[in-house]
Amino acid sequence: MRTPWRRAWVCPRCFRTLTRGRITYVCAGRPACPDDRALASADPRAGSAVCGTCGRTTTRLRCAACDGRLPEGYLRTPGRLVALAGPVGSGKSTYLGVLTHELLHRLGAELDAALLPCDDTTILDHHERYARHLYEERHTVPKTAEDDAGRPLVHRLRRVGRGRFGRARERALTLVLLDTAGEHFSSRERMEARLPHLAAADAVVVLVDPGDLPGAPVRGGGVPGRSGEVLARVLDHLGGGGKVTVPVAVVLTKADLLWPHLPEHSPLHHARRPGPLFDADDRAAVHAELRALLRRWQEDRLDALPARFCADYQLFAVSTLGAAPRRDGGLGLGGVVCPHRVEDPLMWLLYRFGVLDRERG
């Protein structure tokens, strides 16, 4: 079953639903244009409007609720807000930085997809917060500050696939990815006060540090049980004690720490087959393997909770960096990021969002 699209657009700054009355044009002649209020009555879905005062055509839109500018062309494609959750140090920022880099530089081409940052803020933030550290300084990313309001990365993804009867069919979506400081997941009150976007998310990716699994053979770092508590809190927040309807990906990060302890034939060792299709067999194999491992590592809450409270969830294991960083924060493996299976959660979500097809076995 495909998840129905819950709502078409959410403001990527304040996360309120963008009804027509909540979107207005901004005159392209601002600030010189003396008065562009007449633009308020123009239809935002038309794509452009002419300012009654200065006569310029504008395509700029803003959210009337928070006054934030909407990314160029934001309303042209359905928006999907994917929120990252997980305790401090679980690997959210590293994951977001590497996933975006992979999408822009490698995965986009593999999926026959064009991926474009929607605004300058996205380009700057991606570079300043993530890419500069990982790919230029070859170092881990800094910890996300607690008072960091968390600007989202907004990209438009477009694919031309084969529709029925072999006809070319364009499928596009605006992907809004949001990273925040792990401290905000530490209590119910904090989540409610500090993470207004969670309730508006179209999918949630909960990251789990393998060091938090009481019985996992990983030394140092984690706090046993912590990731399970965050997952419980997030699901409770999203579902209000009932079912969570949006897709939830539960992702073990830092899988490189686990590799030496996995059986040789484990599906976690190899990567998915490359190509622009969602591989359901591979997905089922990894999911089943992780269920068994979580039981062995005494944290089967990570499977039992979503099994009970989610209409749709999957278990993943990724290594974002491919190896543990050195003690001084320099990347291992000669300073190179070697991601393993990082795209798996996204491939699943793109399939669920109707942008990817599944492999037909």
Ligand SMILES: Nc1nc2c(ncn2[C@@H]2O[C@H](COP(=O)(O)OP(=O)(O)OP(=O)(O)O)[C@@H](O)[C@H]2O)c(=O)[nH]1
């Ligand atoms: N071994 C290994 N370590 C990783 C990997 N990814 C991240 N780490 C380590 O985990 C640390 C924390 O990662 P972050 O991405 O900053 O974690 P975060 O969830 O954003 O943390 P907060 O910003 O505090 O919420 C990094 O500094 C790395 O040392 C990985 O793929 N493998």
Ligand SMILES: [Mg+2]
């Ligand atoms: Mg962070």
Ligand SMILES: [Zn+2]
């Ligand atoms: Zn807004």
Ligand SMILES: [Zn+2]
């Ligand atoms: Zn004007």
